[in-house]
Amino acid sequence: GAVVSQHPSRVICKSGTSVKIECRSLDFQATTMFWYRQFPKQSLMLMATSNEGSKATYEQGVEKDKFLINHASLTLSTLTVTSAHPEDSSFYICSARTSGRYSYNEQFFGPGTRLTVL
């Protein structure tokens, strides 16, 4: 299957700082990338959908000014958590979707990034 990487895998930051998480599709071009958040013992919650070259579509209740998403190329999307606070501490997971090469509604997930805000 296709490979999706995330960097960093783990980050600890101080309250009020911004953190950028990268999501890369390593061996395919991702027309669409998704960002999820997962709290302990809970399911994944979709935050936003991003298509290359266009603005991200945010789910209801997700602050677009706080969670900045950039999808500048077909292999890279970034999520920036601005002015992070302890309640933003979570496991952030990206996924990438493509068409043609694989099952058309299969998403490939990254390994996740553990964010801890002190």
Next chain:
Amino acid sequence: LAKTTQPISMDSYEGQEVNITCSHNNIATNDYITWYQQFPSQGPRFIIQGYKTKVTNEVASLFIPADRKSSTLSLPRVSLSDTAVYYCLVGDSGFQKLVFGTGTRLLVSP
């Protein structure tokens, strides 16, 4: 997107067959059924996908009855490493979003 219902948790022993059933009463004609596996602190991993009847791959089988209102993921001869959360998702061929339900937490014991 059709809503899915799964058992919150299941317990099994090594070597046993595990069947996890998912209900999706409102599944639409164009919807496919997809199962993902997630280990702690990792992203979900695609297991299997099907539309009707039976699908089998190297890790699992997926049984879908004629009315498609439910599906069963079958894991043959589970091992300790199969301990994970299993998610059932339903959506059509063009759906963009995956909506994850609660999933089923499978615990395999020695």
